[in-house]
Amino acid sequence: xxxxxxxxxxxxxxxxxxxxxxxxxxxxxxxxxxxxxxxxxxxxxxxxxxxxxxxxxxxxxxxxxxxxxxxxxxxxxxxxxxxxxxxxxxxxxxxxxxxxxxxxxxxxxxxxxxxxxxxxxxxxxxxxxxxxxxxxxxxxxxxxxxxxxxxxxxxxxxxxxxxxxxxxxxxxxxxxxxxxxxxxxxxxxxxxxxxxxxxxxxxxxxxxxxxxxxxxxxxxxxxxxxxxxxxxxxxxxxxxxxxxxxxxxxxxxxxxxxxxxxxxxxxxxxxxxxxxxxxxxxxxxxxxxxxxxxxxxxxxxxxxxxxxxxxxxxxxxxxxxxxxxxxxxxxxxxxxxxxxxxxxxxxxxxxxxxxxxxxxxxxxxxxxxxxxxxxxxxxxxxxxxxxxxxxxxxxxxxxxxxxxxxxxxxxxxxxxxxxxxxxxxxxxxxxxxxxxxxxxxxxxxxxxxxxxxxxxxxxxxxxxxxxxxxxxxxxxxxxxxxxxxxxxxxxxx
Amino acid sequence: xxxxxxxxxxxxxxxxxxxxxxxxxxxxxxxxxxxxxxxxxxxxxxxxxxxxxxxxxxxxxxxxxxxxxxxxxxxxxxxxxxxxxxxxxxxxxxxxxxxxxxxxxxxxxxxxxxxxxxxxxxxxxxxxxxxxxxxxxxxxxxxxxxxxxxxxxxxxxxxxxxxxxx
Numbered sequence: 001x002x003x004x005x006x007x008x009x010x011x012x013x014x015x016x017x018x019x020x021x022x023x024x025x026x027x028x029x030x031x032x033x034x035x036x037x038x039x040x041x042x043x044x045x046x047x048x049x050x051x052x053x054x055x056x057x058x059x060x061x062x063x064x065x066x067x068x069x070x071x072x073x074x075x076x077x078x079x080x081x082x083x084x085x086x087x088x089x090x091x092x093x094x095x096x097x098x099x100x101x102x103x104x105x106x107x108x109x110x111x112x113x114x115x116x117x118x119x120x121x122x123x124x125x126x127x128x129x130x131x132x133x134x135x136x137x138x139x140x141x142x143x144x145x146x147x148x149x150x151x152x153x154x155x156x157x158x159x160x161x162x163x164x165x166x167x168x169x170x171x172x173x174x175x176x177x178x179x180x181x182x183x184x185x186x187x188x189x190x191x192x193x194x195x196x197x198x199x200x201x202x203x204x205x206x207x208x209x210x211x212x213x214x215x216x217x218x219x220x221x222x223x224x225x226x227x228x229x230x231x232x233x234x235x236x237x238x239x240x241x242x243x244x245x246x247x248x249x250x251x252x253x254x255x256x257x258x259x260x261x262x263x264x265x266x267x268x269x270x271x272x273x274x275x276x277x278x279x280x281x282x283x284x285x286x287x288x289x290x291x292x293x294x295x296x297x298x299x300x301x302x303x304x305x306x307x308x309x310x311x312x313x314x315x316x317x318x319x320x321x322x323x324x325x326x327x328x329x330x331x332x333x334x335x336x337x338x339x340x341x342x343x344x345x346x347x348x349x350x351x352x353x354x355x356x357x358x359x360x361x362x363x364x365x366x367x368x369x370x371x372x373x374x375x376x377x378x379x380x381x382x383x384x385x386x387x388x389x390x391x392x393x394x395x396x397x398x399x400x401x402x403x404x405x406x407x408x409x410x411x412x413x414x415x416x417x418x419x420x421x422x423x424x425x426x427x428x429x430x431x432x433x434x435x436x437x438x439x440x441x442x443x444x445x446x447x448x449x450x451x452x453x454x455x456x457x458x459x460x461x462x463x464x465x466x467x468x469x470x471x472x473x474x475x476x477x478x479x480x481x482x483x484x485x486x487x488x489x490x491x492x493x
Numbered sequence: 494x495x496x497x498x499x500x501x502x503x504x505x506x507x508x509x510x511x512x513x514x515x516x517x518x519x520x521x522x523x524x525x526x527x528x529x530x531x532x533x534x535x536x537x538x539x540x541x542x543x544x545x546x547x548x549x550x551x552x553x554x555x556x557x558x559x560x561x562x563x564x565x566x567x568x569x570x571x572x573x574x575x576x577x578x579x580x581x582x583x584x585x586x587x588x589x590x591x592x593x594x595x596x597x598x599x600x601x602x603x604x605x606x607x608x609x610x611x612x613x614x615x616x617x618x619x620x621x622x623x624x625x626x627x628x629x630x631x632x633x634x635x636x637x638x639x640x641x642x643x644x645x646x647x648x649x650x651x652x653x654x655x656x657x658x659x
């Protein structure tokens with residue numbers, strides 16, 4: 001059953017190029033959006049039930065023979081699946097209109113679905129090598145999608161992304177081999193058990209350092225962030241939304257969190273390192289974002305900054321901190337995806353991403369401007385939108401843990417965030433309209449639907465956040481709170 | 494033991510050459526040589542299947558692909574090796590060996606290791622039964638690679654023309 005999350009998109013992806021021969025646009029659009037809608041509904045209804053019943057650990061059979069596929073559909077996995085499927089559903093709708101000008105939609109959707117299958121596989125895997133493998137599935141698809149425009153900049157950005165990701169993969173793989181050498185197993189349960197028995201903190205420390213470098217590169221935490229400001233803006237807008245909204249979180253934050261908290265157990269030293277990395281990311285991302293003229297590049301730097309908040313919350317390791325970090329991860333996925341989709345709509349209408357050429361677009365593009373305002377206020381942490389609550393929880397958790405310095409920086413950076421998002425709003429959507437853009441139109445139907453969908457989510461989760469936290473975030477944080485005992489006790493197959 | 498170390502040094506040496514050489518042809522060949530040494534190490538360490546894969550795929554197939562690509566792309570002029578290689582190469586090599594020795598010296602023998610249950614069985618059992626989930630991942634990677642090639646080598650303009658004609 002958990003395998004549905006991987007097999008459905010994978011099978012559809014393999015069929016799409018053939019379907020593309022029959023129908024160039026209609027069938028790929030319809031079929032892939034049906035798959036994405038199905039994944040969303042399946043996560044919301046079935047996944048949720050599985051978590052309530054605690055039935056997510058199951059043995060699969062194939063012609064009566066036991067298959068060695070151990071998937072964990074627990075609170076944390078289902079939470080991540082919700083993030084993936086929500087954003088990918090909106091991205092799928094947006095692509096219907098937006099990808100017209102790129103051509104060969106069937107291949108585009110096939111790559112998108114493979115990326116989603118890879119991320120779903122990563123989230124469900126309970127085996128270190130499978131985590132690595134599915135990380136690569138998602139990554140290989142994303143290299144091609146970043147370069148999808150085939151212009152010089154895009155190819156260069158994709159190559160840079162590929163090279164730095166290869167370095168990240170090398171670090172992750174080295175760490176996995178060392179762990180395999182010491183514990184003679186790759187399953188998370190046996191590794192957690194093995195390190196608990198071995199009590200060898202140097203090995204764990206060395207592997208943790210390698211994982212921080214590897215997954216940190218994937219998550220674009222600050223010393224390892226060089227690829228992101230090139231790769232994310234170069235991709236087509238829906239893919240930027242997918243990369244910034246979901247991929248860096250799944251392949252970086254999720255993998256790191258699962259391994260550090262559920263397998264190794266978070267030690268004070270690792271917690272401190274993560275807190276410092278988080279704070280540096282917040283500051284550096286925010287300060288560099290401040291001076292950008294390219295709209296998408298500014299959003300990309302802002303992603304680095306917001307990822308810092310997530311790391312800050314999860315790295316703190318207290319129950320409230322984990323809830324805040326995960327909630328911010330969820331919120332950031334939604335509003336950053338929305339902001340990238342907005343930038344795509346603006347780019348499609350005006351043909352430019354340079355903020356100094358825009359101005360007064362609100363009159364011509366009311367839907368884009370309105371949703372962008374919601375997302376900007378939300379990411380800056382203005383009440384009652386969802387970003388406010390998650391930042392508030394993180395800051396309260398920091399104060400509770402007596403980390404006043406980190407809390408102060410988090411508050412200050414939030415002010416900087418508000419500042420540069422207001423700058424985007426003012427320069428792009430308000431003021432006098434540029435004469436060149438006097439006759440532009442707002443985004444086409446499906447793009448508008450997708451942006452309104454995400455905008456409404458921002459408002460809804462701002463108002464109804466206790467419900468979201470109770471039914472989705474708390475089960476995830478419960479999993480992480482149990483530390484390595486969780487993997488030992490629950491990953492029995 | 495000494496043979497192992499010599500082989501490992503050879504692997505590192507040729508891998509470094511593969512990175513540092515400017516001439517792509519030479520670089521591809523040194524990569525192949527490195528992987529041949531690596532496969533000998535695999536064979537000596539009781540991993541014959543990996544050794545076969547390493548020698549046939551990495552040393553054979555990939556090198557053929559690299560060299561044919563280089564031959565297709567290459568201009569006729571000679572590539573001059575950078576002078577930097579002469580200085581950088583020994584430095585890199587010595588640095589690598591020193592770091593390697595330090596890390597390994599602190600790891601090997603000092604730390605206890607869990608010994609798992611008896612070996613998992615033969616190759617096909619491990620491949621098909623133990624690592625079934627990885628097969629799905631491999632299928633995913635293959636699809637991703639194939640579609641990536643199709644996507645990156647598609648013709649953007651002619652596609653648009655065709656659409657206009659339809």
